[in-house]
Amino acid sequence: MSDQKQDDAPQPIGELTEPFIAQVLLHRLRRERGTVNPQTEARDREVRATAEASALERYKRLALPDDVHPAFMESIFYAIHREADRQRMLPGRTNPGPVHPNMQDSEEDVRYKLRANLKALTRLIAKTYDAQYGKNATATQMIMEFEANRIRELTARAFRTAPGGSACDLGCATGRLTRNLCEQFRDVIGVDISPEMIEQAKRLTSERDIRPRFVVQDLDEGLDQPEDSASLIVMSMGTASDICEIKRLLQSIHRVLKKGGRFFLSFQNADALLYDAQLPWRPPLEASYSERYNYLVVRDHAIHTRRYRQQEIETFIQAAGLTPDRWDSFPTIASILPNEALAGDMLREAIFRADEHLSQEMRGIYTCVSGHK
Template structure:
């Protein structure tokens, strides 16, 4: 089906209105532009671009803001562009000088990362979304605010709505960046200071972090710390007084500019601030952090702003040394404010959660408001944390002050009384109804030994092999992307635990096979309900990190029954690929040598 850009534009406009985003949070304005130097590529009008206009707090801070609006231009007509010639880049930079603060380019094709980074300099971002296939469209179960396309069949209308939804989802993430860009000049002076419950949380969070830093320092863990979503460096500078080096990241250039200004004033040269979008990009030189960090911080609700919680936690895990800690905060799904709605408008909170829409309404000033993505802390996130880390504490705060009007807390006696009550509730395990959730957890202090064991066995058997280095892999799909070989030559090792005996089973099969647990239970002569795949902590106990399980080299003290699929033996393949105890490395080994190393494994057809 041929896609018509005007249909995408009009559908997004309609969905913005249907979802209550316009004109409450921003206005849509007409825009036109023609650049003769770009061969007509930058010929813009209402059918191929959208201008979003966000109000700035210029009335409240006239000496800080020169303009009453922050303008974002979303261009749809370049969705198949890959070259981005110098003339086109020049045209985009000219656009930025016409009262446009940020440009978003929708793309349906992959653009070279060097070009993507080059365009970021003049604040031009590329949002990539694929056009759904017919099969994907037909499998779609629900669409929010379906907008029919006149004179089009249902299939085409569905496709346009799916694309529009994907773009709006990405734009909602952008709204958070715009909030940060606008708020940066007044962030430390105003945001969170006027709303007392928010201010009290920020101070309470700092107290909790300071205690953790002190504990880590006493244990000699004061090397490298990372602050993700650092803002203007509120916590980064505190960390800088205790750690040798602090790397602090934020997706807002304005926030980083402000942080660097403060850095110069403080002479805090061991705190390094960098612009980076953690959710959509690797950190600059991220490889250098693997296994090198003592502390990772993602504070002031940062945990709720990342959609893929599992990926976030695993990246943090990879960065940490054994025994290193994470300090994170989220907006809390069990907050009492989500069950009780006060009648007063004078909230003591700077932001209000909208659970139904997974969003957060942030009021910078009465006219400068934002609706941004927010994923609440719940049992799902708690489970993800427990699968990887050892959780030291989960504290929620504040509960009472989150319900009260701001003017009540302006009375110092009342504020101090409610603060004391909230702190008592926060330290009570049964009370988990505060507005924010603070999580402190650590990586197992025991280093995994599987990688060393694998290398020892390779040397012992004089195996012919090669090590393929790559970005960390967390799934078999990741492995297939980095290993250029047939799936039947790529092996995966599945670890199973018997709940009654605490014994483990290792089964080595080809990567494209799915394991039948009923067959395994019959093979072991046990009840199917008594066996399960090993948890991530159990995998670490056996000697391997997440995404790095090898078919040999297990911790010798743990009882493991080992099986090899006969299909591996029978398949004609000179080389085999497998994990080797490090999720950044894949072992390529001659098949004959591999079979010697695992000669004692029981051979079974799976």
């Protein structure tokens, strides 16, 4: 592989530590991702054939350091390329669902349909949300764990000498994170657009010795909480991308936060490696993204979302008077592997650690930003 090494390839650091392995893996994925470009394929079949042959040769060389037979490696990746090609040749299909946008819809109509779908979806899944969401989507489970860890680190660091105060969980669903915040804050509020989710959150909370408050509220209309009342505001699991009026909401967050108060926001990442890949399998995520319109498909329901780049998010946040302190993106590798490849606690933990090391590369599904007022 030494004759194939590119100038920007990660350099050895004395031993094969996890950070180095993670960097090498991302470098290889980027390199192989750029080998076959769908637009180039459509324009020039000869270029495509040359690129595929070149890619397969590189796959064979990747096997050598690990004593894997080159022909075996070549056959695996050849099958992947062929299946990806076959999927791209299938006639276009619309995801089934109760209501889907079409080319004739106005922006207002699209927003109305997607909002109706969101409410219909929450009615459908509220009672089973805690038990089922992410159950068969390993990458989604990993996102939940990663964000919970980051929020825990943020609160431990920022409120170590001054525990208590008030916290708001925006888009709280059934209150999983809201209940966790009760360990650190004496006054916790969970906000969600869905009456069914809020009702389920209240039911689950009544079984425990904690008393957060839950409120039905449309975040596109801003926050109803008093000015300078919250020490912490969180919005996890990409919820910030579900908000149509994100600039208005960020201004509202600034109003509600106390001076020195902290925030944690999670967005869909437009630069995620997943969106550059041509995968022949379904990613291990609960939702899939539609390229035609800004929406996610969750259990056949299309709901509004928008992917953002880091610079866009930073511009919005600073315009609202907030200051970002830390950026992360997660997961990168887990999002492009088939769910079966993440089976088993040992492998899952290894991929989780690798994605933690890659979180500063900003190529994961979600962009997480924390900061202060």
